Structures are given as structure tokens and as C-alpha cells.
Amino acid sequence: MIDFKVIGTPILLRNIKKIDPESIEAYIETGGYEALKKALKKSPDELLEEVKKSELRGRGGAGFPTGIKFEIAKNQKETPKFVVVNAEEGEPGTFKDRIILENDPHLVIEGAILAAYIIGANYGYIAIRPDYTLAIKRLEKAIQDAYKYGFLGDNILGSNFSFHLKIKRGAGAYICGEETALLEMIEGKRGEPRKKPPFPPQKGLYGKPTVVNNVETLANLPFIIYYGSEEFKKYGVEGSYGTKLFCMSGDVSWKGIIEIPFGVKLSEIISLAGGVKGGKLKAVILGGVSGSLVKYDEVDIEVDYHSLGRIQAGPGCGTIIVLNDKRDIVDVCENIMRFFKDESCGKCFPCRLGTEASYRIIKKIKEKKANLHDLFNLERICKTMKNASFCGLGQTAPNIILQSLQKFKDEWLSHIS
Amino acid sequence: MKKLVDIKINGKSYLMPEGITILEACKRAGIHIPTLCYLEGITEGGHCGICVVEVKGARNLQRACITKIKEGMEIYTDTPLVRKARKTIYELTLANHKSTCPACQKEEPCEIRKIAKNIGLSEVEVELLFKEHEKDRSIINRDQTKCIECRRCVNTCEKIQGINTLIVDGKGFNSRISPPYNLPLKNTPCVFCGQCVVRCPTGALTEKDDTEKVLDALQDPNKYVVVSFAPAVRASIGELFGLPPGTLVIGKLVAALRKLGFDKVFDVNYGADLTIVEEANELIERIKFRKTLPMFTSCCPAWVKFVEEFYPEMIPNLSTCKSPQAMLGAVIKNFLPELENIPKDKIVHVTIMPCTAKKYEILRPDIMGDIDYVLTVRELAKMIKIAGIDLLSLEDEEEDIPFGEYSGAAAIFGVTGGVMEAALRTAVEWLTGETFSNLDFVPVRGMKNIRIAEIDIKDLKLKVAVAHTLKAAQEVLEKIKNKELDIQFLEVMACPGGCIGGGGQPIPTTEEILRKRAEALYTLDKNKEIRKSHENPFIKFLYEKFLGNYGSEKAHKLLHAKYSHKPNWDDIFNKSYEEICKEVLKY
């Protein structure tokens, strides 16, 4: 069981450990599916306005404005349209989607139905990593119950809106979390990213308009629709409204999920997790191993898109890996690059070859067999990956390495013979 | 008319049609952008990243091959960032590639080598990445140490042949291009068409090299080495000696073959005439005696293997006639000893083919032994160069008789629709009992993938179809199966354009080059005095002296084949090629 904490009032974790996740009645009792009932009395246009006004941003990593994504899909003439819930959650150290799905599956289902109603989709998939067996089991039951209660299926609650939802077990590869690779996988093909544009809201699943959203993003919708965007915007700070789940791991005393309103300081979050374990703070890997590296002297910073942007960082998918000062940065980077070289899909040269080549150089540096020239090569390869890789994986794989080359330059140099 | 958009390339303004790629726009502006994986219509996946350019306002470098131009786009093709990225990608590619250029079968067409001058890399600084792999050797050799994973072969097999022999297996650095489970190619449904070979930018896919063995046989005083060259060879070999595509090279080719030491130079076109008289006869019999129709041509071994593998229920539709190469092989091994007074076991018969599947065909049970080696056009050119022969300076010479004479009908065998047209010239005359002077069946010509034509002469009504590429063939077969298409005769060639686009042809083969090679063969036909196979005097001679009637028992024994769904290839292939040669040639 994943432990959790909250700063302020929770939006996403409000039911957790309070209701029986396998009981739809329990969810309904706490006001579940009320947002859906309210929504069906309104037009999709009105609801879209509400989502846009809420300024909700995607929680899957990129932070794309959800309302705009919905609007693009809604404006497409092609049908059918699809909603895809991205529950692949492949980023190391990330388990926030899992906690929602295991403990409050209906919240996500309701969110998906709302998204479908707004864009006019009649079909949806929850694409979930295959090792989330408990989440899958609970989702299966939840979907069945939702059908029974008429929240899913034809003519939902007597309206003329129909929406069908299915679970699709993923391939368990990191790349399958990338939205277009995810779509390829659902279509039964090799999970590799597609060329964008066209973006999924324009041409997605089977070439039809599709919104792909992260579990956590959709879990915000019932709140926004039921209470309104005004209420939602009471959480967080300008440009970053609402709350965000953060997964604490690494050298911290307490591991688990923390829900915070945007704007809380990173150092505060770390303190809430009991502070650094086994030494002093060295750095934080923020937003996953494809995210950013925050140095010990930078952690006194508000966690929101704007503030973090100033230090070339971002909340990403909400992963906080704390590193204490016993950690060797080269060792950390070696681990990260090992992950990416195994998870690169192999579609494009810069990433397929760049991850392997830079991994080998880092290893050589770690073994103190490298010279300065190797370090230059590493930087050159990493920059090329960032600039010339086909998809987000290769483009972000070298992030931590490149940032550490700046922020921990001396430590890298100390490994050079 | 497409809308024009205003774009800037390297600071200069251009008006270009909306919707084209940056690559195309740059090409039109006269700016060359290097590419490695890109192949129009086949591989447009943006894999290699060599073609990256800077686009103002974009977060990353953009792939020119898959990024479409937009109004106001500002493109920079030669910035430091672009150059560095290209160099690094190219360097990584080389680091993962076992470069053995001087000893690589790919030779000049190698695209890694070709783009070197556009990249300007002077050193591979990173550690070599490639792993050693055992070569997969059969008709087509796969060398994974040279594969750059451009995926052209995967796309080719899928999009052109619809077979999907090769797939992307595994992920990341451990991904590889191979048949499923990395099976040897010989144990897959691969039809050995070689289309992947001609598109592979590297030496990762090559045909089995038989040049050494042929050169050895030529030096062996106990051997009488005979050579025959296929219809499509004369339309393309010039390209390998610097002549423009579409140049017919016949006399000089014959001269070069003699100079190489071949004792007799024959022409597979003779075999083509022989195929036509047998096949036309078979068609008429099938129509008369209401046997299985439509009849399928059987001169393309890749197509025959395809039917055996994937449409076994349609095996009875395949004409039992052997291919021109196989018929000529049987005739030479059986009758040349008597004509020239040489013992049969001294004869070594080598054929020059535009095709890799022909190397496989000679291993089929009822053909084995009739032909000893098949060389592709590329291999022959290599041999001529090894021998130091200056092809272009040679005086024209003529093929030997009797198996060097041919009709115009045979000449067009190398083009899609050619076999059909040749067969019709004979069958229509035999069916109607009349002689015709207009011999051009234009509706079966052309480069459309599937062509359907109706022949309506006197009382004779025939409906025929011509398809090239096995993807197109599948479409036709499905239509026949679903009774959506009712025809009597179907010609299929596995390669795009027919043998002129074969897997053994010079590289590259573009649509433009295909058209020129086709034109050359149609011109050859037009200029021939005899344009019908049954009028070839040496065909008549063969039947009078040896075979009796068309379709006679003797003709059947020598010139017709059997097909089966589960050919014994495993047995055959499990022996090494050398073992087979030893067995067959009793070396």
C-alpha cells in the first residue's frame, strides 16, 4: 500500500482510504457521478468553456492546456472520436496514477466520460501497464458497475449521449506512454511514436480525433465540472491552478505520494517527507529521469510552471527523487542512461545509437578510464539526441546528464584522468 | 492547382506548393540535403535524422523528409547546429557499422559512402558499437554488422510484396531487422525476389556471390562452359559501364562473354520463345478441354514460390511450363551434347539474370542440374571488370546458333505485360487460325500495377490480367477467389516493372530508369523481323529434330514442372550450396 500525505485540502486524494474502492455505491455516496449528472444538463460548449477557464494543464508531463486539447478534438468533423486514458505510468519513481486507479477508479472513469461528452467521443480506452494488476482488477469491476448504473453505455442516464469504455493492457514499455506510440499499440502495432503533426486530437486512434490524457488530468474533471472553474482556481497559483500529486522517492525518510496545491516550495515538500536521509541534500531529480535536475541551492523554489521555468525545470509528471551528498553524479547518470538505452524504441538513429554510445562513455568515465575528450563527446552526443531525436524520449533522455554537466561540472571532471 | 506558399530557405524567398516536404522544397530550390533512410513511397519514417534542418521558431531540429512546409516558414539547411547534428548522427551510424568498404559487395551504390561527401566527417571518435553476428547465407545474404536499421527492406517486403518477411525485432539498441525469431531467410516464406537487396543502402543485404565459382569453371580445361543471358539484361547492363539507362547492349555483351572464355553464348530469349509455344499450347488446351482457368504464367520463380506458399489451392492454375531459363537449361544439357558432340557432364551452363530468385529456381527438384550457376547483372559486370575487359571498346558480336536466335515476342519478356503479349501473339493466331500483322496488344502494356484487358478478335473472346509486384498479385488472386474477377489468363511478375526492375539489376532502379529500360525492349521487338515465337525457325528446328509436337510427351518431360505446397526446400537448403553443386556437377 502506498502511503500518502496532503498539504491543504485534497482534490484528487479526497476519497482515498475513506471509501471502499470496489464499491460504486460508496463513490456515489460521496457525491460521485454528480458532476456527470450536472454535465448532461449542459451543452458540451458550456463545459468546454469551464475547462478552458480552469486553466487545467496536463499532468502526464508536458503540461499542455487540457481545454485547448479538447477544443481541437471537438472542432474536428470526423467521427467517431476517442478518449484514451494514459495509465502507462512508465517514468521511474512514478506511482501517482496507480494510487488513484487502485483507490478511486470511478474518479477516473467519471473524468473520462466527461471528456468524452465534451469532445463528442463515443468510445474510450484505458491503456494501462500490464503489471498494475490490482488497478486493472478494480477498474474492471468499476467499469462493469458503471455500465450497470447507466453511467456508461448507450444513452447515458437517459440522455442521447453514449460512451463505451474498455481496458487495454499495455506492452509494459516506457515508450508506450508516449501518446502516439500508445495509439499504435492500441491499434495492435509495434509501439513506436508517430510523426506530429498531425496531433492526436486531429488524427489519433485509427486516424480519428482522439484526446489522450493522463489519469491524474482526468481525475480533476469531476471537481472542475461540479464545483466550477472559480472554485478550482482557488487552489494553486497563477498559471498553475489546482493541486498536483508528487511521488517521493530516493534518499528521503518517507516514501509515498503528496498532494499539494501548486506554489508550495520544493524544500517544504521534502521536509514534509521527513527530509533527506543518509546525508545532506545534493540534488533533486524533478519530474522524472527525463525531467530536470535541481541543485541543493535551488530547492527553495515554488513548485509551479512559471517559477520552475526560471531554472529550466518543471513539475513534469510529479516525481521527486531526492539525492543525498553520498551519491556520485556520474553513477546517477549511468543509471539513467542505462534505463533509456533499454527503453529507446529503436525507431530513430540519434536515440537508438546516442543512448548506447553515451551510456558507454559514462561508464568509462565512472571507471576512471576516460579523458577530457570523452567528456566532450558525451556532451556532443547528448546535444544531438536532444536536438535531433524523433520523439520526446530521445529529446529528453539526456536532460539530466546535460544539466549535471553544468551544475556538477567539477564532480564530472574529478573522474577524468 | 495547389496553393502556393511563401517560404524562405537560407534567407532566400521561394514560392512553393503547399503540402510538399522541406526535402522536396529544398530539392526544387537546388539545395541538396543528405538522406540515408528516406526512399520515396517506401520509407518515409524519419528514422535516420541525417536530413535535419533548422526551422525558425521550432524547439528542435526538424526532419526535412517528413516535415511539410507552411506559409512563412524559415528554413536553414547549413547552420553549425545542423552540421554538428548530422556529423554526430553519421558518426554514430558508422560506429555501429562494420565498415569493410574495399571488400564490400555493395560497391559504389553504397549510400553510406555516397553521403560521406555531404557530411565531411574526418574521424569516428566514439567507441565502436557494433556486435559481431554470424552471416545468414542462402540466396540472399544478410549481414547484420552492416545493417543500419533504415527499414527500407522491411517496408519494401511489406509494401511491394505484401509478404512481411523482415520485421523490426526487439527495441532500442538491441533491436534488429530480421525475419521473425531471427530465422534464416531460407526457412521463411521469402520468395528471394531481391527487392530488398536493391533498396538496401548498405552491404547488409546482398545476393549470393557466384562469380568466383564461374571464373574457376572458365579456367577448367575439362569444362565446356556455356552462357545464356536473360531478356532484361541487355537493357540495363550498360548502366554499370556508364551508359545512360535504356541503352541496349547486345553485341558488346556477347563479345565480352566470349572474351571471358565462355565456349558458347546463347540467349535466354530463345528459351522465352520456347516457353511461349508451350504455354500458348497449354492455354488453348485448358480452354478447349475446360481445365482449370484462369491459367497463371509461371516464368517468375518468386511468383511461383509465392503461390506455393500462400495460395496452395491455386497451384493447379499455374502453367506447368518451366521458365525460359529452365527450359533453355533443359534443352542445352539434353541436346547440346548431340549437336556439338560433347559429353553432357563436361557442360557447365551459366545464366546471366536480372534476378536473385533465379538463383533459387535452379535448386528446384525438376530443374536441378540443368543450370549450374546464375549470375546477376551486377555480378557479371563485376566479372567483366575483374577480367580487365573494356566493354565499351569491344566490337559487336552475335550469339551462337541455334539457341541464340529469338523473336520480338521474346524480347519483351523482361517487361511487365511482355509475357502476356508474347503469348497472345501466338495463342490468338492458333485459336483463330489466321495470321495477323498488327501485333501490339497495347492494353496489356504500361506500368499500372494491375491491368485488365479484353481481347475480342473474330469469335475469340479472351479476358486477361497482368499484375506486377506480389502485393498487386494478391489483390488479383483475392478477386479471383471471391469471383469478382473472371479471366482466363493472368501474368504476374514479382518485381516492379517486371524483370527490368529485378532484384539482380543495377542499383538504383527508379521509375524513370524502369521506363527507359522498358522502352529499349519494346524498340528491340519493333525492329525484329520475326515478332512471334512460333515463327522462330530454330524453335521449329528443335521440335522437328528432338521434341515432336508442342506439348508432346517428350516436351512435357523436359519442359514442364511440378509444384507443391510444401516443397522440400528444407532438405535442399540444409545441404550447403557447395554440397549441392558437388552433387550436381560431380566436382
Ligand SMILES: Cc1cc2nc3c(=O)[nH]c(=O)nc-3n(C[C@H](O)[C@H](O)[C@H](O)COP(=O)(O)O)c2cc1C
Ligand atoms: C517517452 C514518453 C513517455 C511518456 N509516458 C507517459 C506516461 O507514462 N503517462 C502519461 O500520462 N504520459 C506520458 N507521456 C506523455 C504523453 O505523451 C502525453 O503527453 C500525455 O499522455 C498527455 O496527457 P496530459 O495532457 O493529460 O498530460 C510520455 C511522453 C513521452 C515522450
Ligand code: SF4
Ligand atoms: S527518440 Fe528514441 S524513443 Fe523516440 S522515436 Fe527515436 S528511438 Fe524511438
Ligand code: SF4
Ligand atoms: S555498406 Fe557501404 S560503408 Fe558499409 S562496408 Fe559496405 S561499402 Fe562500406
Ligand code: SF4
Ligand atoms: S527477397 Fe523479396 S520476399 Fe524476400 S525479404 Fe526481400 S523483398 Fe521480401
Ligand code: SF4
Ligand atoms: S538490411 Fe539494409 S535495408 Fe534493411 S534495415 Fe538494414 S540497412 Fe536498411
